[in-house]
Amino acid sequence: MTEFGQSVLRERSRLEWRITDGGDPTRLLEDFLAAAGLPVRDLAAPPLPPVPGAPAGATVYFSAAAAAHAIGAPTGPASPVPAVPDLVAVVYEPAVGHGPVAGPADPDGADAGPADAPDGGWWLGPWRESWTPAQHAAAVEQARAAIARGDVYQVNVVGHASADYTGDPLPALARLATLPGARYGGVLAGSGWAIGCASPETLVEVTAGRAVTRPIKGTRPATATGRAEILASPKERAEHVMIVDLERNDLARVAKTGTVRVDELYGIRRWCDLWQAESVVSADLADGCGLADLLRAVCPGGSVTGAPKHAALAEIAAREPVGRGASMGALGWIGPDRVDLGLTIRTAAVDADRVHVWAGGGITWGSDPDAEVAEAAAKAAPVRAALAGPAGARRPR
Known part of the structure; x- marks a missing residue:
């Protein structure tokens, strides 16, 4: 049972799917949620009045590999955490004896623990990277070579690390939601796996x-100097605008003609100790646009693929040492009156004995390999610190 503020939700039904199961995950998800009573066949239609017995909504997770599979693009290497499904949807209903539920503001899972739960016996071992800094830098150079050949304009390169653990991982994953700037903070759990997002x-x-989509591209330390640098950097701005154009084109595929607009360009936001550049792109959906149509248009997210999207995904599949697993996908809430999916950056996953994290960045011709390696480390650092705990967990004696 999951509690959000004054409302208590109970799991009604669950869908879990893996690429090996076959089929189109976007269509499977839409059919499952529609059968549960959620209005996902036409997202442009006005919200319907509440119906007795209707679900409160659903937590939805969609992996980057599932998204690539849905659009016929390369899915990349195998996931380092195969216990995590590629698609999860958990439909909730109000618990008996409690009032109506509007739905949670943040994604969460039926088996998630509260953020302040004790860490009895929690221990996190040393991190082991899936590639060395030199290998990461070499992948950046290879991406730049692909840009020089004209294969791609930009490509996102992501690395992975994992660590052994003992104890209950849910409180550690729930700590991610407390990181400053975590718009999509929560935990989703199943049998033998869990995902934590910040x-x-x-x-x-x-x-x-x-x-509405809010692509983030461009990173600097959250200092006065860092803010001045991100505002003045031609490289960061060019990288960012390229992805904004990609997102505009993605939305245009499912939008009413002439309704796509950039509401804000290159705003500076703070996440933990980093400045990041964010834009806001929006559009009126075309009549009859269903959830499957929308997901195939915007997934995988342009800010974690590159442009053109299919070519970038082919480059990613050739360069990254392991799959993206729970990262670079989608996690959020689909309710009777809204869809709200966050991109699973700053995300961790656990299986029976290891914790997994991912981090990377967009590569353009102007990228410096060493700077890209440092940027990925800076993005991963707050996630790793939160997982370890306030003083760093120690193995019990």
């Missing part, structure tokens, strides 16, 4: 028929 980035939000 994402600041909106993949797609739909309210009253209008879709």
Whole structure:
């Protein structure tokens, strides 16, 4: 049972799917949620009045590999945490004896523990990287070579690390939600796996028929100097604008003609100890646009693929040492009146005995390999610190 503020929700039904199961995950998800009573066939339609017995909503997780599979693009290497499904949807209903539920503001899971739960016996071992800094830098150089050949304009390169653990991982994952700037903070859990998220980035939000995406590209330390640098950097701005154009084109595929607009360009936001550049792109959805149509248009998120998207995904599949697992996908809430999915950056996953994290960045011709390696480490550092605990967990004697 999951509690959000004054409302208590109970799991009604659950869908879990893996790429090896076959089929189109976007269509499977839409069919499952529609059968549960959620209005996902036409996201442009006005919200329907509440219906007795209708679900409160659903937590939805969609992996980057599932998204690539849905659009016929390379899915990349195998996930380092295969226990985590590629698609999860958990439909909730109000618990008996409690009032109506509007739905949670943040994604969460039926088996998630509260953020202040004790860490009895928690221990996190040393991190082991899936590639060395030199190998990461070499992948950046290879991406730059692909840009020089004209294969891609930009490509996102992501690394992975894992660590052994003992004890209950849920309180550690729940700590991620407390990181400053975690717009999508929560935990989703299943049998033998769990995901914790601290994402600041909106993949797609739909309210009253209008879709919004908030791509983030560009990173600097959250200092006065860092703010001045990110505002003045031609490289960061060019990288960012390229992804904004990609997101505009993605939304245009499912939008009413002439309704796509950039509401804000290159705003500076703070996540933990980093400045990041964020834009806001929106559009009115075309009549009859269903959830499957929307997901195939915007997934995988452009800010974690590159441009053109299919070519960037092919480059990613050739360069990254392991799969993206729970990262670079989508996690959020789909309710009777809204869709709100965050991009699973700043995300961790656990299986039976290891914790996994991912971090990376967008590569353009102007990228410096050593700076890109340092940027990925800076993005991962707050996540690793939160997982370890306030003073760093120690193995019990």
